[in-house]
Amino acid sequence: MKLGKKWFTSLVLTVGIGLVVSACGTSGGQQSSVGGAAGQGASDKVYVVGTDAAYPPFQMMEADKISGHDIDVMNAIAEAAGIKIEWKNTGWDPLFDGLDKGTVDIGISSITITEKRKEKYDFSEPYFEANQLILVAEDSPVNKLADLQGKKIGVQSATTGEEVVKKAFGDTYEGIKGYDDMPSAVDDFFNGRVDAVVADNGVLQYYAKKMTGKKYKLIKDDSFEKEFYGIMLKKGNTELLNKINQGLKTIKDNGKLQEIYKQYFGQQ
Ligand code: ARG
Numbered sequence: 001m002k003l004g005k006k007w008f009t010s011l012v013l014t015v016g017i018g019l020v021v022s023a024c025g026t027s028g029g030q031q032s033s034v035g036g037a038a039g040q041g042a043s044d045k046v047y048v049v050g051t052d053a054a055y056p057p058f059q060m061m062e063a064d065k066i067s068g069h070d071i072d073v074m075n076a077i078a079e080a081a082g083i084k085i086e087w088k089n090t091g092w093d094p095l096f097d098g099l100d101k102g103t104v105d106i107g108i109s110s111i112t113i114t115e116k117r118k119e120k121y122d123f124s125e126p127y128f129e130a131n132q133l134i135l136v137a138e139d140s141p142v143n144k145l146a147d148l149q150g151k152k153i154g155v156q157s158a159t160t161g162e163e164v165v166k167k168a169f170g171d172t173y174e175g176i177k178g179y180d181d182m183p184s185a186v187d188d189f190f191n192g193r194v195d196a197v198v199a200d201n202g203v204l205q206y207y208a209k210k211m212t213g214k215k216y217k218l219i220k221d222d223s224f225e226k227e228f229y230g231i232m233l234k235k236g237n238t239e240l241l242n243k244i245n246q247g248l249k250t251i252k253d254n255g256k257l258q259e260i261y262k263q264y265f266g267q268q
């Protein structure tokens with residue numbers, strides 16, 4: 001692949017983002033004191049919300065501060081539900097571990113509600129609709145998922161992006177390259193180390209927009225199904241789940257969720 005100057009600029013940009021994110025890593029949480037009525041006891045509990053803040057514009061680290069669509073959504077839900085939360089940038093795999101071990105109470109991280117995950121975790125009602133996309137160079141002959149046969153494909157490990165690639169080419173497909181986080185996969189794509197990246201539409205559109213010039217294309221394969229993001233909890237915490245669903249309903253009804261959507265994704 002021939003890499004022009006713009007590709008290089010993009011690379012510096014994405015590597016930069018990656019560095020900021022890893023520098024912030026798991027270094028503690030930011031307390032966000034939302035929640036209404038000052039109550040005693042249980043209502044004073046501060047719930048730890050875990051996220052992998054390397055999935056812009058849904059969750060990211062900007063100048064040491066956690067931000068993004070999902071961050072705003074969860075803060076708004078907490079406020080509407082009258083619960084206190086504290087943020088913890090766990091990373092992707094450790095988020096699931098944290099829920100298992102109880103060091104994390106709530107997970108929000110563009111997590112697709114899947115049947116498999118539902119066996120182990122509880123999910124809120126959906127708050128966002130998404131689908132997979134394929135990122136390839138603009139001059140690539142690839143026009144659909146099947147065209148990636150034999151090519152090197154970057155995905156974030158243990159995501160639905162990895163799932164669709166494995167479904168198409170088999171669990172042991174040698175061309176699949178799993179990354180712990182999305183910025184590393186995108187960096188490798190712009191470095192020419194993988195031919196394609198398969199991931200959620202919102203995140204790939206974000207990175208693609210950051211690239212100046214039209215050196216890439218985004219492809220939606222016919223097999224890519226609708227996905228819905230949900231807030232994930234350890235199974236059985238019905239009281240907290242109900243509060244979150246109630247808060248989510250409030251921000252759906254009063255237009256706050258739509259307002260947050262527009263802030264990050266523009267009109268519709
Ligand atoms: N929606 C995809 C999934 O649930 C990818 C989510 C990745 N999120 C993240 N913060 N890295 O598998």
